[in-house]
Amino acid sequence: MWHDAALVAAKDLRIEARSRVALWQVVPFAVLVLVLLAFAIGPDQAALRHAAPGIFWVALLFSTVLAIQRSVAVESGEGTRDGLRLSGIDPAGIFLGKAAAVGLQLLVLELVLWAGVTVLFDVRVHVAWLALVSCLLATVGLACAGVLYGALSAGLRVRDTLLPILVLPVLAPVLLAGSKVWDAALSGNTASGTQWLKILVPFALVYFVVGLVLYGPLQEAA
Amino acid sequence: MSTVPRVGPRPRWLDPIGVLGVVALGLTVWLGLWITPPDRTQGDLARLLYIHPPIATVALYWVGIVAAGGSLLYLWPRTRSLFWDRLAASAVEVGAVFSALTLVTGSLWGRPAWGTWWTWDARLTSTALLLILEIGYLALRRVPADAAVRAKRCAVAALLIAVDIPLVHFSVDWWNTLHQGGTFIDPGFQIHASASMSWTFLVGLVAFSLIFVWLLGERYRIEVLQDAVGDQLLEVSLAERWSEDAALVGAGAPTAAGGPGHGEGSP
Numbered sequence: 430m431w432h433d434a435a436l437v438a439a440k441d442l443r444i445e446a447r448s449r450v451a452l453w454q455v456v457p458f459a460v461l462v463l464v465l466l467a468f469a470i471g472p473d474q475a476a477l478r479h480a481a482p483g484i485f486w487v488a489l490l491f492s493t494v495l496a497i498q499r500s501v502a503v504e505s506g507e508g509t510r511d512g513l514r515l516s517g518i519d520p521a522g523i524f525l526g527k528a529a530a531v532g533l534q535l536l537v538l539e540l541v542l543w544a545g546v547t548v549l550f551d552v553r554v555h556v557a558w559l560a561l562v563s564c565l566l567a568t569v570g571l572a573c574a575g576v577l578y579g580a581l582s583a584g585l586r587v588r589d590t591l592l593p594i595l596v597l598p599v600l601a602p603v604l605l606a607g608s609k610v611w612d613a614a615l616s617g618n619t620a621s622g623t624q625w626l627k628i629l630v631p632f633a634l635v636y637f638v639v640g641l642v643l644y645g646p647l648q649e650a651a
Numbered sequence: 652m653s654t655v656p657r658v659g660p661r662p663r664w665l666d667p668i669g670v671l672g673v674v675a676l677g678l679t680v681w682l683g684l685w686i687t688p689p690d691r692t693q694g695d696l697a698r699l700l701y702i703h704p705p706i707a708t709v710a711l712y713w714v715g716i717v718a719a720g721g722s723l724l725y726l727w728p729r730t731r732s733l734f735w736d737r738l739a740a741s742a743v744e745v746g747a748v749f750s751a752l753t754l755v756t757g758s759l760w761g762r763p764a765w766g767t768w769w770t771w772d773a774r775l776t777s778t779a780l781l782l783i784l785e786i787g788y789l790a791l792r793r794v795p796a797d798a799a800v801r802a803k804r805c806a807v808a809a810l811l812i813a814v815d816i817p818l819v820h821f822s823v824d825w826w827n828t829l830h831q832g833g834t835f836i837d838p839g840f841q842i843h844a845s846a847s848m849s850w851t852f853l854v855g856l857v858a859f860s861l862i863f864v865w866l867l868g869e870r871y872r873i874e875v876l877q878d879a880v881g882d883q884l885l886e887v888s889l890a891e892r893w894s895e896d897a898a899l900v901g902a903g904a905p906t907a908a909g910g911p912g913h914g915e916g917s918p
């Protein structure tokens with residue numbers, strides 16, 4: 430399973446490295462969301478600094494939807510999904526591989542967004558490990574849930590409009606917990622931050638396990 | 652060719668359940684508005700609590716059990732049957748109505764009690780998210796597909812929603828909470844209400860549960876009829892196509908371009 434996952438992840442990342450869609454479309458989109466939300470809030474530094482954690486996570490969530498759509502689109506070519514299914518690769522391996530590829534792209538996105546809020550909103554993270562752990566946990570959860578919902582909408586003509594309405598409400602706990610952890614990391618309130626990690630851990634764990642179990646049936650249904 | 656879809660007869664228990672539900676609802680209204688006394692602290696406002704918690708109970712628990720149970724039983728190979736798929740889908744659709752009603756009745760209560768129609772209270776927010784999740788499921792349900800494919804896809808979606816709900820609940824609960832705790836029953840299961848109030852609440856719970864079962868049965872029936880009509884439309888258009896071909900063959904071979912029926916009749 431792990432070997433299969435590595436194969437699938439390498440394939441997706443290789444496609445990404447050659448097409449550069451993530452680099453030229455998803456990353457600029459994430460920065461664009463930062464800028465647009467800053468426009469919506471106004472030039473007041475204090476208000477922007479206060480809203481920075483929420484803006485970071487909203488930008489990440491929207492970009493996650495794009496990353497998932499891209500991950501599905503890679504398999505939407507003529508017979509590509511059937512090819513992957515018939516290759517004998519364990520569905521759990523496919524799930525893990527695709528999640529790993531999406532997760533790696535999300536990590537890069539988070540770095541860019543982190544730099545973005547630091548520069549644009551003049552915020553400084555006081556408890557860096559808290560922010561880092563929240564990003565890592567959220568990445569696992571977002572990638573696993575995202576790939577599952579991507580598979581759910583794969584092969585549908587309406588998938589691009591359907592995916593956001595399906596996946597964004599599901600990701601709401603990540604937005605809530607992530608924003609709170611970042612709030613705590615910015616203000617140095619470690620106790621409140623660690624409490625909110627207790628939402629991110631089960632979220633990541635649940636979608637990781639559910640994905641391993643349900644990706645097979647989902648693949649048959651697509 | 653018959654124009655009536657081939658489905659079984661309407662189940663006999665459906666109408667009595669509906670009648671019982673409506674009678675129990677009438678009884679709740681009568682007890683709630685005329686028989687029970689006004690609450691000591693909330694006055695007449697407390698009368699909304701005879702319908703709001705029962706509706707919420709149906710929206711959260713009954714719907715959750717039927718939808719998650721049905722989806723799980725569909726995915727389990729030994730119990731795989733379209734019955735479970737249709738039951739789960741019907742439960743989610745009826746559940747969306749009950750979730751919306753929970754929000755509306757809660758909002759009606761919140762305006763005088765809290766001074767606002769909407770507040771980002773934990774239970775309000777998680778119920779609103781539940782409604783959005785249900786709408787997402789119903790949107791997925793409406794995407795045309797083969798019955799078995801759609802059933803599997805929807806069953807997985809329902810289970811994904813089911814695992815998300817506790818996470819949504821806890822995160823929103825920690826995020827902000829203003830909603831009052833258990834009204835009638837505290838954690839020690841001590842009932843804090845007069846006998847007539849408790850009975851009215853209980854009758855309300857029975858009424859909305861019966862109405863849920865009734866609506867579930869009706870919705871299930873519509874689901875069966877819809878599938879039957881879909882199958883029949885397919886048969887009709889196939890038959891039309893064949894008769895067209897037969898007519899063409901009878902009239903001589905069609906020319907490649909502009910033959911009669913060219914470019915039409917495809918379903």
